[in-house]
Amino acid sequence: MTNALYNHLNDCLKKARKTMDFSPTEKTLEYRKRLIEFIKENIEPIEADYHKDIRRINPDGDWRHWQVPPAVAELKQKAREQGLWNLFLPDAELGAGLSTLEYAPLAEVMGHSLLAPEIFNCNAPDTGNMEVLYHFGSAEQKQQWLTPLLAGDIRSVFCMTEPDVASSDATNMQTSIVADGDDVVINGRKWWSTGLGHPDAKFAIVMGLTDVEAAKHQRHSMVIVPLETAGVSVERMLPAFGEYDAPYGHGEVRFDNVRVPKENLIAGLGDGFKIAQGRLGPGRIHHCMRALGAAEKALQLYMQRGQERIAFGRPLLQLGGNMERVADMRIGIDQARLLTFFAAWKIDQVGAMKALAEISAIKVAAPNVLQQVVDETIQLYGGAGMSHDTPLTQLFAVARALRIADGPDAVHRATIAKVELNKYRER
């Protein structure tokens, strides 16, 4: 009677830890209410225009000319004044002091809107980078880079994936980070570095190979590289399903003998893998909850169109299997949300490293639910669903990219199955 859920729970209870309570705390409920109000009052009314503006002022992939509509800075300022700011950060002073589980419902709410995460300074990859600096950064690093990030004054980039190797296997990584006197020298090429096209992007955290002879999890390092450093060449922005995601972008960047002082290393040489693991746990919760918020948004659009449009004398919802689809979408979203809560709870209880299978499970489940829901909604909207008149193709691109980013489905399925197998081997 193998049952990871209970076995683990038994362990937790024995250690007198918190019970598996998925109800939002008072703090979560209050933040959630305020976020919803803020979004309704300030973001929703301008969102359609925002995206039109974005496409108008940033018509193509030439990031050198990308601009940010002024509304963004105003809304950020307003959100910050209201304390709807850095909610993702567990620190009570710098952030809101929320656990992963407490923050999860707030990430979902932000996921209803493609613009909202930045307004509340809760957007990837800055959140992950802030967490890295918060947990592993030196005092100087915190002052120079974490403080302005927390203030929303600058933006940052995370450089991990590489074009020339299967990056799903991190041991394939080729970019080198090697010490040379008081400096470290970076050589290599990264792509899908999200946010690299943003006018405010100031630095990247780069992961690379330091010592191929070291133990498997001590080969890599992470280093802070200011984007204006000599040898850093942003080569292009990559479209994801035709979306450049201006003014953020997903960039391809070359590092040619890029030299930064050793003080820019996060933790030390060889600590890259350890940092990455810690970074990815809560970040995947955020991604998945935003995906489920997006799925709720798409389902909402499905219901609206399904009631309003008439064909063959009936609302679309009443035709064929559409009501069955509604049921399956609702089941899919609700299941995935509860599973994500479970993973968040487990991260809070025992840390991301012991919650690998659960994190992988939601990383498979949530983006696939979103892709499925969006695909059905596009189908219901017909032509309108494929164009920019709805946010559906953008949401589709989010879902499709998320099935690849932060580890493709196949890698996560392998992790889940390995953990399952270990239950039998341990016995």
Next chain:
Amino acid sequence: MTNALYNHLNDCLKKARKTMDFSPTEKTLEYRKRLIEFIKENIEPIEADYHKDIRRINPDGDWRHWQVPPAVAELKQKAREQGLWNLFLPDAELGAGLSTLEYAPLAEVMGHSLLAPEIFNCNAPDTGNMEVLYHFGSAEQKQQWLTPLLAGDIRSVFCMTEPDVASSDATNMQTSIVADGDDVVINGRKWWSTGLGHPDAKFAIVMGLTDVEAAKHQRHSMVIVPLETAGVSVERMLPAFGEYDAPYGHGEVRFDNVRVPKENLIAGLGDGFKIAQGRLGPGRIHHCMRALGAAEKALQLYMQRGQERIAFGRPLLQLGGNMERVADMRIGIDQARLLTFFAAWKIDQVGAMKALAEISAIKVAAPNVLQQVVDETIQLYGGAGMSHDTPLTQLFAVARALRIADGPDAVHRATIAKVELNKYRER
């Protein structure tokens, strides 16, 4: 930003009700531990032989000769002595005083074994019938029928589905229950009346039509019919995917001018629908949790065979997409379990009538997960999986039947979609 989960939660919290805590209580954990031990020590060692015996002494569908192996009475006695008895009943004296959510993990444990539920006096349809009598029965009815059921001395039947109409639509029901002087008279035909073949089955609760002119939910009645009453003819047992489920069976039964005293009515004439609704909520949780326990059992069998059998030089688990299948099965089971906890919790908080969509959601999700897991496991076992050398075809029959019983998938999907639609209409 429609979101049933939170909206409902907000309501609950406002009313100062219990939070959504899915961790097992101390009581649940202790019962669970003891159930697992009991099953390991007493049931698992004899189970394979039990099923062989059953097939030997009850070789075909002729229920008149069906016998119960003596081990069953012995194990029941033992379980009762240990207090592992009637755990499903919320009453603290007659049962274990557990909420639906507290009982759910225990139902899952029992679901690992096809025999276990009866041993702990927690098997359908007796559990549902006991609940009906507990909540709606008169003192006399309780004394005469509930007491021996609680003692495990007799068994009972629930007669709902009819062969001649689409019973998925309850308004189709044709069996009549009409008052005639001091009696009520029952006419009609029912089938798939589970447990009807059991030597100890003493009475049935029959649902029928009383007043076709009444308001939609006041047309039906429920009445207790002792099986030896004149006019009750058990016609045959029905195989489900070739399984007669001796010594329980699924029976077809005719009621020809069956006459019982009015005292046998449960609640009163016209109360049938109300009783049915209350009966089905917790019962569906039990079914679904047992189904998930069965799915865990099947996955366990998958892992074992997958490690032990070798083909093309490797364990089956390492071939093709089998590890991916493991991941998908694990995700499917864990998601459905959490969703079932959620539905159980909601029943406990606001009652089954206000948890219709959630109950329908798990009623779709859990049996489909079980069917999928069992189908994959059969495929891995090859010929052995199709025979009686494994419990897999029995588990398959359970899954397949459960997608039809207590409302087919289509009806539950319609309920979920209607509730979803109402969220938009209410606004």
Next chain:
Amino acid sequence: MTNALYNHLNDCLKKARKTMDFSPTEKTLEYRKRLIEFIKENIEPIEADYHKDIRRINPDGDWRHWQVPPAVAELKQKAREQGLWNLFLPDAELGAGLSTLEYAPLAEVMGHSLLAPEIFNCNAPDTGNMEVLYHFGSAEQKQQWLTPLLAGDIRSVFCMTEPDVASSDATNMQTSIVADGDDVVINGRKWWSTGLGHPDAKFAIVMGLTDVEAAKHQRHSMVIVPLETAGVSVERMLPAFGEYDAPYGHGEVRFDNVRVPKENLIAGLGDGFKIAQGRLGPGRIHHCMRALGAAEKALQLYMQRGQERIAFGRPLLQLGGNMERVADMRIGIDQARLLTFFAAWKIDQVGAMKALAEISAIKVAAPNVLQQVVDETIQLYGGAGMSHDTPLTQLFAVARALRIADGPDAVHRATIAKVELNKYRER
């Protein structure tokens, strides 16, 4: 521009072979018409009673008492007199002189009925065994075994799968067939030997291991073993999803130092693999076409019930996604049929060994279509679909078994993918 279809076609055309004409020939059309009439007039009217009789006279798995209803012999006689006999055999005198492609539509017609294939002496495994003897048997073997099989006077068995090893990998086979003086000696255990329970079963063709050191495809032999030979012990019949398939059965049989004269070897020692390959090609076409006939039968039942049964005021067909299901079932069946025609045509053109990928493709496609169609039809029928009141669970068992028998889906998928990969490697 890799494209197996055209490339192969180009080859065929160059060799001036027949074109890919899927239209039934005049002979096929005429046989088809007569088969349909025969089934309508002679088989359909008695089929429901036949299955009831079968269950009555053969109530359980004890094959020693199994009987064949007298109607079977009468119908066989009638079919034989009408020349609807041995149509599967390409030989113009012994059979009907039909190519694989010409016979395919006739196999489909027979698949509408579970009884029909035997009536026309076209049932597995006798068809495969007759083909083996026809192509590889000695004159004596033909006289002794093929002649009475062709006459429908006896029945035969094919012993391949073994209980103790993953038989999906034929190199796992453990049963030994070794020469000893003028005899060969067989030791081992086989199961899922179809037809072994039949009162008329007289011999088995047994495949076993002769020389583990030989080249991979020359290790095995096939030998004719009369069932009354000393050392042959039929141990039991295996139920497939609860169905014993009396009076045929799927048997488990032990061979303990079974000794038969060398003349019983088919071809010679070490020729087993070669024979098996030839046997499986057309046989898989037959299986798949019968499966598609069964799927048509199930779809027909779906349409009938869907029109007749009313729920919520409408025929079931008009509810939810049922009409969409009809479309998907129709597409699935029609696609799989055309693919099976293609595989049959390719066998006729270049032989089974060069049509491996195509044969594997239909072996995956057709049984899965049947399982899906039957599962949906069961769902529409509700309780009736799970019982023996419809042939649906029998059809389900056929589909489920066929996904395992003659190579499980996984093995066939591996073959298809390997062939696809070779296209790239060859270049």
Next chain:
Amino acid sequence: MTNALYNHLNDCLKKARKTMDFSPTEKTLEYRKRLIEFIKENIEPIEADYHKDIRRINPDGDWRHWQVPPAVAELKQKAREQGLWNLFLPDAELGAGLSTLEYAPLAEVMGHSLLAPEIFNCNAPDTGNMEVLYHFGSAEQKQQWLTPLLAGDIRSVFCMTEPDVASSDATNMQTSIVADGDDVVINGRKWWSTGLGHPDAKFAIVMGLTDVEAAKHQRHSMVIVPLETAGVSVERMLPAFGEYDAPYGHGEVRFDNVRVPKENLIAGLGDGFKIAQGRLGPGRIHHCMRALGAAEKALQLYMQRGQERIAFGRPLLQLGGNMERVADMRIGIDQARLLTFFAAWKIDQVGAMKALAEISAIKVAAPNVLQQVVDETIQLYGGAGMSHDTPLTQLFAVARALRIADGPDAVHRATIAKVELNKYRER
């Protein structure tokens, strides 16, 4: 024993029509060989650069500045000189005299490349428009519009779908085409008018409502509208999954009291529906075959990447379920191709109106196969698959759009199911 395939075939044979021979004719084989050579020598070498050029010279959706790279005209000229021109047109003089079935394999070959169809003057919507003019146009219309289209000198547009109504139900159409003296006057709004952004687009065939009181299939008309006519306003190009498909585009266009002479009506007032039906049959074959060619292309990319990229020490193809995916993709493509051949053959035999179910079947099957294959291929490529470094997102957009264009999946499923149901009603 309902079986549309055979029943229909019987009919055909009785009428002494051609048999169902799917082998390419000598003409097809020769054209196919020459097309492949042309594509290999002339198109493949420049295709990657062509798409980069297109994006460079047409960086956004502003069609007013769209340009066509000069290579296109050169290649068209070359193709025309070689007689690889207008192959789609059944007319032996103006086209190649090929039947629908004969042309189908050529459409597949062209589908391997996004550029190829135009080079051979076989691209939608011009092909459909040429067919309309060929079959229904007056001599003047042919001279003025068909001749330059056949010469590849101009391009054309087909205006059908409207933004404000569910266009899946053609009776919803609101654009009006009414007679006024010697003119017809067009008012309304159309979108997803493919090719509207092309610099060479000269006219549109517009479908609109003429007489709402007429019999259902006589309400609509089709009229030729030169794009420079007063009142025609091209408002914008619509992106499909982020792709503007420059220099073709999918346009939204307004018709404000647009006045053209009655001579511009195709056939007559009220003939729109009749023309549309004829137009859609072969066109859907072309679409589906191109989709299958694109699926072959994607599978080819899958195999290449799967062999070349290494992760976890093995080629991607050898990881997890990837080889199983190859098998399923191969089965899916081959099944859909054969089904499309069948539909093409039926169109040739009995006309599109009597092949509705078959045309609908492929219209569901082929684009879904393409979407599935492309989705898997994107997943294998990871980031590269989402960018413009591969043609995969363009192919995805083609698949996704095709599930909506020319009738969404739901409408085609409804057609198939209705035809299936009629088989039972007719009896």
